[in-house]
Amino acid sequence: MRKTQDLIPDYPIDLFSGGIYKHAILLGIGLVLFLLTQGCQNSHDGQASRDEQMQDTIRVVQYDETTGLVVADGIQLVKANCMNCHSPKLITQSRATKEGWEGMIRWMQAKHRLWDLGEHEATILEYLATHYAPEEGVGRRRQLEVEWYDLEL
Numbered sequence: 056m057r058k059t060q061d062l063i064p065d066y067p068i069d070l071f072s073g074g075i076y077k078h079a080i081l082l083g084i085g086l087v088l089f090l091l092t093q094g095c096q097n098s099h100d101g102q103a104s105r106d107e108q109m110q111d112t113i114r115v116v117q118y119d120e121t122t123g124l125v126v127a128d129g130i131q132l133v134k135a136n137c138m139n140c141h142s143p144k145l146i147t148q149s150r151a152t153k154e155g156w157e158g159m160i161r162w163m164q165a166k167h168r169l170w171d172l173g174e175h176e177a178t179i180l181e182y183l184a185t186h187y188a189p190e191e192g193v194g195r196r197r198q199l200e201v202e203w204y205d206l207e208l
């Protein structure tokens with residue numbers, strides 16, 4: 056019967072033969088490699104948590120499945136009041152300031168029998184003006200506030 060020992064080739068042992076010191080060196084190298092990989096792991100984790108922090112600062116926009124509207128405060132009111140006569144696309148394709156949105160609502164109220172939105176109007180306007188604001192400022196970074204200074208030469 057073959058002993059387990061026979062199955063293990065000789066060469067690794069030959070390669071590093073030379074007594075206990077070689078083993079100690081090997082152990083040392085192993086330890087260094089282990090620490091190196093741990094170090095890399097940590098820096099990856101650092102990256103991940105930085106990414107998470109970025110997620111907090113960059114607004115992650117979620118869209119409602121049925122309407123395509125931005126999911127945010129006020130969406131329920133918009134769905135309840137603005138889907139009855141036309142496609143939500145009229146909203147999602149439009150961009151306007153709060154005044155602009157108010158104007159469209161007044162126009163629909165005057166011409167197309169849109170009802171009085173009552174106490175909900177403020178929330179609806181806030182939603183529209185925030186998520187369907189004029190292109191300027193949407194998806195772009197805010198203008199840098201440059202503080203000019205005299206360059207002394």
Ligand code: HEC
Nearest residue numbers: 136137138139140141145146149159163167168169170179
């Ligand atoms: C009572 C019916 C009715 C309701 C409810 C209604 N609308 Fe309209 N809306 C219309 C009509 C009619 C038009 C003109 C459609 C067209 O031009 O094809 C229109 C057009 C629009 C347009 C396009 C305006 C433009 O100048 O291009 C926008 C944006 C819009 N509506 C947003 C809204 C919002 C926001 C709400 C909810 C507060 C809403 N609508 C609720 C009837 C309605």
